[in-house]
Amino acid sequence: MDGLAVATGQAGLPVLGGDPCERADAKRNREKILAAAETLFAERGTEAVSMDAVAEAAGVGKGTLYRRFGDRSGLARAILDERDREFQEKFIRGEPPLGPGAPPVERLVAFGEGVIDLIADYGDLIMAAQLGKAGARFAGPVYATYRMHVHGLLRDIDPRIDADYFADIVLASLNAEMYGFWKSDVGLDKTRISSGFRQLVTSIAGTAA
Amino acid sequence: MDGLAVATGQAGLPVLGGDPCERADAKRNREKILAAAETLFAERGTEAVSMDAVAEAAGVGKGTLYRRFGDRSGLARAILDERDREFQEKFIRGEPPLGPGAPPVERLVAFGEGVIDLIADYGDLIMAAQLGKAGARFAGPVYATYRMHVHGLLRDIDPRIDADYFADIVLASLNAEMYGFWKSDVGLDKTRISSGFRQLVTSIAGTAA
DNA sequence: ACGCTAAGCGGACTACTGTCCATATTGCAA
DNA sequence: TTGCAATATGGACAGTAGTCCGCTTAGCGT
Known part of the structure; x- marks a missing residue:
């Protein structure tokens, strides 16, 4: 503080x-x-x-x-809203592995791939929605929904995981700006990013000490 | 793309x-x-x-x-520069565990704690330095230096780790905006954040499949 | 000391964001 | 149909970021 x-x-x-x-x-x-x-x-x-x-x-x-x-970011968010709603529907009530039914690690990986697809398609709109004031990324109902979903999956994976902390780590690794940086500056392609995400999830799931 | x-x-x-x-x-x-x-x-x-x-x-x-x-963020960066230089000095040439000599996992944990301290003291200056245009967080020499350091440590920990990917994951978990979100909205304190970071590093180090 | 040149200086200027309130419109009730 | 209260409207307005260019000054060679 x-x-x-x-x-x-x-x-x-x-x-x-x-x-x-x-x-x-x-x-x-x-x-x-x-x-x-x-x-x-x-x-x-x-x-x-x-x-x-x-x-x-x-x-x-x-x-x-x-x-x-x-404001500007609110407009961007509104445009994204429809696509987002569709995706949320899929991971809340849709078919496995994204929806309920699959093991939580699978679901989390599928979730990550879904977000990466969204970023690939609507990256600069997403960035516009997050730009402006500090902390904009975390404000708004979309982040809250994603966070709750990831939080729940992490608890399902292993209750010893500090889900309050790791939920945001997982979401931070699905950040649109970072995706852009990886693509343009580091030279990672989508496959490598997906694969990295899978490894991250596996790591977190594996060592819940 | x-x-x-x-x-x-x-x-x-x-x-x-x-x-x-x-x-x-x-x-x-x-x-x-x-x-x-x-x-x-x-x-x-x-x-x-x-x-x-x-x-x-x-x-x-x-x-x-x-x-x-x-621009505005450049001014903020310039103000931060001195403190940053001091910190960089410590992790590049200083005493272990931050500096060379300690095992890389220890060094990475110490690095994380150093950054968290920096954020606790200069959080809103750091955020000002990153605000403005999309991707500002990754631009500039400071991020590049931090990234190179973390990248190297990850390779030292285990060459099988995809350091290009995980370097940014590690740095994303040391993000000033997220720190603010954790403090204000989630209710994590500094100790819990440090401890989470340690777990993250351990996880990444542990499962380099 | 003097003059030249490259660099620095500063404020007028443009463009944009976000606010405010007098006016216009809607939907409802009689 | 008409009147009314609530709500939406839109453009004028204020404040800020960042640019530009004619003027000034530092530093240097003679």
Whole structure:
């Protein structure tokens, strides 16, 4: 407790889709914004698109954009949300080895591969969603969900593992920025990254002293 | 390989201290800026200080500030540089167990504890140094040095370890943002974090299949 | 001491993020 | 249909990061 101040609390922003009591115009605008942002991000790259540009392309004012999504990373998160939901569905209720039924080590490895696939496809969107303030990576419901899942699997693997610690280690090894660094600077390919992750999980599972 | 673009290349900025051919006025200004920034950061917290404020407190123009330090994170890095140098000295040439002489597992554990101490003391400065663009964490000479050190130790521990992969895993587990998250949100204390790190290193060392 | 040149300097300037509030619109109730 | 309260809207606004370029100054050779 000292020089640290991480913004981790989830601000109560209406980031996620489909509020049931959403006014018709609000819904229309939300969809226009998401469509415009998705297009612009894909066309020009996430970092090169200003919020003004998104608002203009969507035909709404800046205030609307910020009201709905809070900030730049909130917008990115909202775009990712759908894909994420699909993946979460798979590891919570889907088929083994990702879903319930397989041994926990298998499930954890499959989870890692799923996240790596997600990163490979949506890496810069994920990074945009985590950029901004310190600790953004840990804020928000997605990290919490992933963390709880990994936490549970680690406990299943071996209750002696300090799951509070190792859950974040596992997730840190599935970080989008690091993936980019490995690809561009270190020269690791996806196979090697997956294989490294498998070894990491095996290591953690093996020595729960 | 696709939606990823991480800014990792080290821009050739004169961030580090003591250019031998530094003009007297430049040196004077550099020192004034560093002193002013250090004070302001300590007084108000890293995030609450604008670059303008630093420039004004130092009695120099904004152009000078940016010329010398490139951007906000460069300024933070420069402030950290001295402490960092000291630590690097210790693990490269200092006494065991941090320095050469101790078995590599011991050295790695000691290294981790050193970094954790650094984070405990200078956490938000470190975070400021890494904030900004995606991949900032991996850019710069400090990460490279740490990485090389860990890489070497891992090879010493067991050449079968994929050191290219695990070096970054080890460093990811010594991340300042994560430390803040652990402290504030998970409720881990420093002892538990150190102990977790020790277990991680042991795990990696143990199962080099 | 003097003048030259390369380097440093600083503040005006642009672009962007995020806030705020007067106005417009919606959905409901009478 | 009409009036009303709640909510959404959008553009003006303030604050900050980072760039640029004409001016100044240090350091050096004579």
